[in-house]
Each structure stands twice: as structure tokens, then as C-alpha cells.
Amino acid sequence: MTRRAVVTGGVSGLGAATAERLAADGVEIITVDIADSADVVLDISDAAAVREAAERIGAVDILINSAGIVGPNIPFWEVDDAAWKRTFAVNVDGTFNVCRAFAPAMIESGWGRIVNFASMAGKDGNPNMIAYSATKAAVIGMTKTMGKDLAQFGVLVNAIAPAVVSTPMNAETAPDVLAHITSLIPMKRVGRADEVAELVAWLASDRCSFSTGAVYDISGGRATY
Template identity: 70%
Template structure:
């Protein structure tokens, strides 16, 4: 049986991923700060991440879903603390988990990592400058790691959702939400289960010739 860590596993895309992977027969360990996760972990804290991963032991799959929206305002109005916190969770958190699990994946000759990016990381969403910047960073990190790991049996890819019907969007201002929803040609938001289905494939043995890629799930919004 494959084993997986899913961060942000108690809500939104993380929770949908936990449900889907368990239905696929994967043993899933959830990391989160709220709810009832298997491990209460602040992904921005590298020491906490390392301790939790050491306790969990080797895993085959990592899904980096923990993330925050950050400040909803023009970039020049964001404070240092707001900007830094968004990077600490969305970028540093992804880095901390990847660094913690990749060596044992390499040793075992098999691994699947999925990083949750966003269409915001490609297009840049207005009044979500910090969030957009972090998701662009996740895309760049994923592309780089894909090349570094290409011959190891460890495959890493990112997904770039458009607006998905999750709790996370409850903290996005209605004006911003309306704007980014209007950009979707299908004229609807996505459902977490739709995203989890893509993640399921990216975590499976069926994935064999893709790494360092970005998979859009955007209702037609993606243009590149």
C-alpha cells in the first residue's frame, strides 16, 4: 500500500484529496493546523515539519495543499508581515515538505509529489499580489525539482486551479472573487472533487512520463 502525506488536509482541496486518495487505497496522513488532522503541523516551521515527517516515516506520495490567500488589497498597501506570512506558508511550507521527504523517495526509487499552485501564479490576480507571487514561486520550484529528480523515479508536478468552491475563498473579497470567476469560460467555479481526481492521477503509477509540469484545471481560463 502506498503512503501519502497531504498538507492542509482538513479543508478545501486538501480534504478532497485525502478523501480521494483513501478511496484509491492509499494510506493517507494529514497535516494541518485546524480540524482533526493526523498531525498538527505548521508547514512554515521547518523544525516541526522535520519532526513530523520523521515520526511518520517513509512516504511514497506528497501533496502540498496547505496555503493561505494572504492580503486582499493593492500590493503597495500590504504590510511586511502580511507579505512574509504568505510566503512562509505557501512557498517555504512547500519547500520544507519537499526537502523532508525527497531523500527517502530517491532511496526507494519511487515517489510522486503534487504541488498546489494556482492560475494566479500564471496570470496574476489583482489585489492578490502576494498570493500570485507565491504561486509563481511554487511553479518555478516545481519545474526546477522536476529536472533535478527526472532520473530518480520521483516525479513532481504542479496543478494550477482557477476558482474552486472551497472554504479558502470565503476569505477572498467578493469583488476579487467575482472578477476571477468571470474569467472562466465555463462560467462556473470548479469543485474540489474535480481537482482531487487530477491529483489522484498525478500520484499514481499511471503517471510515468511527466515531471516538472503544470496542469491547468481552470474551466478554460488557461491561455498557456
């Protein structure tokens, strides 16, 4: 049986690397992104649009929530309302919207895998990145609840918490912030997208069978809890 996967943010960065890795396992990939080259062009912060897209796509077995934005790179007292709300709209509301839309079909089928992209920022808090850090902490909290809610239905929900990884999104991070968060990694290097994708592929498979509501660090040793 060929499994189907939706990968949000699947056109670039960690999403694209994950899509490529899952495809290598024979999974049918549907990329969802705001980029025109996506299979489904969609702003995940729009709940109604997400519901409509989910109806068009139909049931999927795997959901990868990698879409996200960095948000403002400034001291928290300088963050304006619009930037704060937009970061939450994409990273938190968007993840919730997509999970809510696709989970019922997974429940009905009795099997599913959801992987949410959090971040080490959601555990440690990155300087000058209050909106991003707060939204990734929220993703961790949502993952823990979703894992419990779906545990008896054969649907596993886990999160990954990468440290800084070489992706187009991090190219937008202020150089001083990037240097600081890289300095926190004992391996003294940033991660690679293919390294993250390998972890996601395991979490999205039958090989992962007794873990749900968990957060998997992939941080080059930065994680302390």
C-alpha cells in the same frame, strides 16, 4: 503494496477532497494541518518542526502540498511586511520545507509522486492578491526545478494550477475579487473540489509515468498558456 501519502492542508478544501480520493484508491492517508483534527498538527512554515514531523511519520510514497493561505486582498502598495512575509512563509517556505523533508526517502525507494498546488494566479496574477499570486508563481518555479532534480530517481514532481474552486479558503476572498476571477472562466462557474482531486489522483499514481516538472491547468478554460 499499500502506498502512504502525506497531504498537507488535508483537513479541509482541496486537501480534504484529495485525501478522500486517494483513500478510495487504497492509499494510506496522513493529514498534516494546523487544525486540531489533523493526523499531524503542524505549521509547515517551521522548518525544524517539519523535519521532526517527517522523522516521526517516516517514509511516504506520495506527497500532496495543498496547504496554503490567500494572504492580503488589497492593492499591492497597501500590503504590510508582516502579511507579505506570512504568505511566503506558508505557501513557499512551507512547500519547500515539506518537499525537502520527504524527498530523500522517495529517492532511496526509487519511486515517489509529489504534487504541488499552484494556482492560475501564479500565471496570470489576480488583482489585489500580489502576495498570493507571487507565491504561486514561486511554487511553479520550484516544481520545475524539483522535477529535473528528481527525474532520474523515479520521483515525479508536478503542479496543478486551478482557477477559482469552491473551498473554505476562497470564502475568505473579497467578493469583488472572487467575481472578477470567476468572470475570467469561459465555463462561467467555479470549479469543484472533487474535479481537482481527480487530477491529483492521476498525478499521484503509476498512471502518470512520463510527466515531471509540469503544470496542469484545471481552469474551466481560463488558461491561455
